Amino acid sequence: MKVLSFSLRQVRREWRAGELRALALALAVSAAALTSVGAFSERVSKALTMGANELLAADLVIQSRQVVNAEWLEEARERGLKTARTIEFPTVAFAGEQSLLVQVKGVSDGYPLRGRLEIASELYGPARTATGIPQPGQAWVDPRVVAELNLTAGGALELGDQTFAVTETIALEPDAGGGVFNLAPRVMLPFGAIEEAGLLGPGARVQYRALVAGEPEAVAAFKDWLVPNLKPGESIQTLAQSQQQIGRALDRAQQFLMLAALTAVLLAGIAIVIAARQFVERHLDTVAILRCLGSRQNAIILSFALVLLWTALPALLLGAGLGYLSQHLLVLALGDLLPGTIPGAGVQPVLVAMGIGLLTLLGYGVPPLLRLRQVPPVRVLNRQLGDAPASQFVGDGLALAFSLGLIWWLSADIKLGAVMAGASLGAGLALAGGAFLLIRLARRLARGRTLGWRYGVANLARQNRGVLMQVAGLGLGLTAIFLLGVIQRDLLSGWRDTLPANAPNYFLINIQPDQVETVNDHFAANGVASQGLFPLAVSRLSEINGAAPDLASLPSDRARRRVDGNINISWSDELSIGNTIIRGQWRDPNVSGLQISLAQSWAESMGFKLMDELTFTAGGQSISGTITSIRKVDWDSFQPNFFIVFNSTLDGGFPHTYISSVFLPGGRFDVIADLVRQTPNVSVLDIGTIMERVRTMIQRVSLAVQVVFVFTLLAGVVVLLAALGAGLAQRQHEGAVMRTLGGSGRQLRAAIFSEFAVIGAVAGVLAAVAAVIAGGVLATQVFNIVYQPSWWLPALGLASGALAIGLTGLVGSRSVLRTPPMVTLRHGA
Amino acid sequence: MLNKRFILNAKDISKAVSGPGGELTILKPTSLAVAQGDSLAIVGPSGSGKTTLLGLLAGLDQPSGGSVELLDRNLSAMSEDERAALRGQGVGFVFQSFHLLDSLTAEENVMLPLELAGADDVVTQARDILTRVGLGDRLDHYPNQLSGGEKQRVAIARAYAGQPQILFADEPTGNLDSATGQEIINLLFDLNQQAGTALVLVTHEQRLADRCARVIRLEAGQIQSESEPRLVAES
Incomplete structure (x- = not known):
């Protein structure tokens, strides 16, 4: 028996009977699902990686709440790297009687080091790549600023004590933050103008960045040198860390998508098992006759396996093609969620989908064929013979094992799998x-x-x-x-x-204790329901159980960085909304002195447990408390939440400010603008x-x-x-x-x-x-x-x-x- | 003959199918009539058109030409549902491979045509007839629990359950051994006589054809001879 030619002829003959069609359809659908999800995922991760360079406007960014140590920039320049600096903070801009919450960004010469800044002289006019940065006295702004403040070309924008001429609108800003955290509209100024404008009061919510770019090896070497030298509060942003918000959401999306694709593959598997079994049932007689006519068992099995393969290959190709086309739909569905241009997908997802398709055929389609081994030639005389169900169990077992393996592999997540x-x-x-x-x-x-x-x-x-x-x-x-x-x-x-x-849509930060009354009165007078004012003290963790923190004994780098840097603490008589005690109690009657409640994630990552004693220091003052409860915090609630909360008011002038969150329906920004006129140091965050x-x-x-x-x-x-x-x-x-x-x-x-x-x-x-x-x-x-x-x-x-x-x-x-x-x-x- | 009432009357019926080599005539124009209580055997070599003729006479298939009148109804003018209803009311079938429904017991298989026709008291009728064919103790058996002869008895009971005026049988002994075949032949003709049912059967078996009043011999889709069986037997 010439296995190859027999199997090829057989495909043509068998096509009319439904099983091969069902098998082909199942494989095509599975390949389409896998290709579309695979290609989509690949494009998204490529877009995130490639876009990330541009999104940072650099290869490496040093980020801090304070001015970035000048030494680092010097060292970078000595290593032949290019550098630039940016400073960013929210404030309120005025144009005549109009006001708008904006995100100011001061940029130094050389910005951006990566990607390009595109500007236009007319509102929404043709954009061109900027060759420099705004001149002193000039501001480049987001078109929204022009529109909302009714500015004309060269119009005046007041920021703090200074007035700036708006000369360009920004069409594309490489490190705008993109995606999700596209905050208040941008006003771009030359770096030096920021301090002159007197916009940086104490406690202002400022983000300083030092941008570094150059040859990859030099950047890597610089990074290696820099990391051990970083000061508290400084952190490095690289490709992987950028765009985390989008990344997390897309991760979840990809989990969903993979789940859907995996389901399609498993369903296809079920269809294949059913079709293959039916195919086998129908061929028991044929096999008995072929055996009578002298064909060897293995040659018969092989020829039937080849029939399945010849059916599968075009089906997989077709399915993968369809999947490849449909992933464009997925990318379209995401719209402008992904930054910049999205690179095309390679052929890898197609190959992977086809590979998995062939494995699916092997795992589900071939085991039923094994039953044909048991068909004796004597079946031609007695049709009852060779109907051995025992081999079905072998087939079922193989298919089951294969399904579990597939789930494990494709879900790429142990829990999900x-x-x-x-x-x-x-x-x-x-x-x-x-x-x-x-x-x-x-x-x-x-x-x-x-x-x-x-x-x-x-x-x-x-x-x-x-x-x-x-x-x-x-x-x-x-x-x-x-x-x-x-x-x-x-x-x-x-x-x-x-x-x-009606979740709060504005956060107010840096409210000084003597401004609490003003803020409360202002909101009351304007009929705005505030969520209350929450104390916030920026401190350092100075003692753990009566001794200075031993960095070596902390469980992770993250924990060590926290001890090294600033830690926000708060206090409240009552447990806040959205918080649930999961261990201990909010107020433990058996503990004297101050009591602390920790957020679960923070307590676990620091390795702290109930009854540990922590001491925090700020402005030369220290307070100590005993951990009496661990809380689960609903961070998605957009309410002010804190990792560390003392359960009673900290008197004695422990230095602190207040934060608040309010819900303002659209069009009521004037309430915020008025407040900022009265209390210019207060930062407003438009969430x-x-x-x-x-x-x-x-x-x-x-x-x-x-x-x-x-x-x-x-x-x-x-x-x-x-x-x-x-x-x-x-x-x-x-x-x-x-x-x-x-x-x-x-x-x-x-x-x-x-x-x-x-x-x-x-x-x-x-x-x-x-x-x-x-x-x-x-x-x-x-x-x-x-x-x-x-x-x-x-x-x-x-x-x-x-x-x-x-x-x-x-x-x-x-x-x-x-x-x-x-x-x-x-x-x- | 002239006083007999014909319950089956076929005029010039033919059957042609289109195949790879063009149109193929399976049955050339053929006419025949069957009277009440009559018995007719259709014999002939394999491929001579016997089964095709039986299917056309019973209204299971539509002729390419000519017309069939069964129980005073012109089959060509009826829809498939109407023909089915006619079969349910007055026609019985016995097949070579029994065609019992595997999911039903012997009793339920016999009940099936009665129920399809909307008859009353179907259980009693089914039990009666099964007892008459000697299967009173096999009522709850499924087809796969019965022997070949028993299956054919159930099929005969099913065919007679609706008290048909005419019964069509296709090689009723073809799947049975000689002794069992003889029992089935006896049963078929006993019931036929008791009920006065007309019988049209296709067979290879001479002894079965011998029991019929008339025998038609088909060859290459054409009636070659039609004879009184006793003459055939005597010659």
Whole structure:
């Protein structure tokens, strides 16, 4: 037997029988899902890495709340590196009677070291690359500043004591912060003008940056030299650390997307198993005859495996192509969330998807073929022989092991993988149990109803393995679809709900103790509900349990940096909203002296535990307290929250300022502007803009997930088709017999619908329960989102499963209705 | 003959199918009639068109030309659902490979045509007829728990359950050994006589053809001879 040519001829012959088509469709969908997600992820990470250089406007940035040590810049220049400096802070700009919260940025000569700054002389006019920085007395501004303050070309902008002429608008700023934290509109000034303008009062929220760029080796060497020398409060920003906010959100998006793609692959696997088994069932006789005619066992298996391979290759190519095209949709969905131009994807995702596709075929399609080894030539005389179910278990075992491995690998996250594997296994077992019960109960269920119901449901009792496979296959498909639905609905809305509509949209920072009354009065007079004023003391951790901190004994570099730098502490008589005590108590009656409550994340990263004593020092004064509680803090609440809170007011003049947050509906910025006139040192942070960006991002990410969701749904449909195909020949035969005996089309349809509706109801209800449980585990263990289980989902699962599978069964069994009764004379049972 | 009422009347029926080599005629224009209580055997070599003719006569297939009148209804003018209803009311079938539904017990298989026709008291009727064919103790058995002969008895019981006026049988003994085949032949003709049902059967077996009043021999889609079986037997 010439295996190669036989297998090629066989593909052509076999194509008409449904199994190879189902197999091809399943592989195409899986490859499309994997390619689109893979290519999308690759493009996003490329964009983030490449864009990051530009986003920093340098190769390396030293960042500090104080002026960056001049030595560092000197050292960099001595090493042949280019340097520049920036200073950034929010303030209020005035133009006549109008005011606007702006983000001022002072830049030194040479800025930007990487990327390009684009400016335009007219509002939204043609942009050109800037060859320098603003001249003294000039300001370049974001078009929003021009628009909102009604400025004309060369118009005057007041900042602090100085007036600046607006000469250019900024079209593109490389290190704008981009993405999410695109704060108040930019006003760019020459570096030297900042101090002259008297804008930097004590405690102003200023960010100093030193930019460094040059040959990669020189930059790396400089970094190695710099790190051990950094002073407290200084930090280095490199590519990896930039754009963390976008990175985190995209991480989550990619987790979602991978989950959807993984689901599609697993569904495709189920479809492949069903199709391959059916293929094998249909060829038991062929194999027996081939064996009789002298073919060797291995040659037969190989030729059938090749038939699957020839079917798979074009399907995978087609699927990967479709996936490659559709990833553009994903990128489009993200809109301007990604900075700059997004690089194209390479061929790697296509190759990976095709590789996984072939592995899927190997893992799911080939094990059923092993059964053909057991077909003895004597089957040509007795068809019962060679129907050995034992080898099915080997095949099932291999497919199961392969699924678990695939989940582990693709989810790239142990927890996510474990939840997926657990959900698949649990749902699979529950579904098998449900199918088993259904088969046992079918005869009882079938009694005494209408004719269609009786014959349809009685049919379930007989099919044993077929019903088991259909319930399990369809059920796993539905589980995946419901699970994605749960994720879409509950998890994304859970995430969205972390941003209430009336969350504070302005933070006020650096309010001095003697300004508290002014601020409170101002808000009261303007009818603004403030969230209250919270004390904030910038201090240093000077003692741990009565001794100076031993840096070596701290658990991490992060902990050491914290001890080295400034630490914000606060105090309050009551536990703040959004905080929950998880260990100890807010006020421990057995502890004398001051008591401290630590945020869980901070306590854990520092290695502190209850009853440890901490001493903080600021302005030459020290305070000590005992840790009596550990809190869980809801950081997403956009309320002022603190890592370290004393549970009673710290008297005795421990130096501190106050911060506050308010919600101002759109158009009420005048309240803030008036306040800033009275208290110019107060910094205003517009977090409404941040929240808006986060909201937009969540919406876009949801959209991207939906694009991939389509593939998952398609994969579910393929499973359904494969499962339908599995029993089709038998059903056609029985339909023809019923027709011959006088059955009408309506009676046949009722029987088919009943049979599939019952399968769908059982699969649907079990799948929904599995999805609700898996969704809960995913929400609490992987995505850290508050989860409200949809308990009505099982009811929906039952109804939608019955209806969808019942109707699909009807549509998929059209050929049963079309099968002429003459078949009963032509074919044996 | 003239006083007989014909319940099956085929006029010039033919069947052609299109194949890779163009149109292929399976059955050339053929006419025949079957009267109430009559028995007709269709014999002939493999591929001679016997099964095609049976299918056309029973309304399981549509002729390419000519017309079939079954139980006073013109089959060509009826929809598939109408033909099915007609079969359910007055026609019985016995097949070579039994065609029992595996998911149903012997009793339920016999009940099936009765239920499809909307009959009352189907359980009693089914039990009666199964007892008459000697399977009173096999009511709850599934087809895979029955022997070949028993399966064919169930099929015969199913065919007679609806008290058909005409019964079509396709090689009813083809899958059975000689002794069992003889039992089935006896059963078929006993019931046929008791009920006065007309019988049209396709067979290879001479002893089965011998039991019929008339025998038609088909060759290459054409009736070669039509004879009284007793004459065939005597010659």
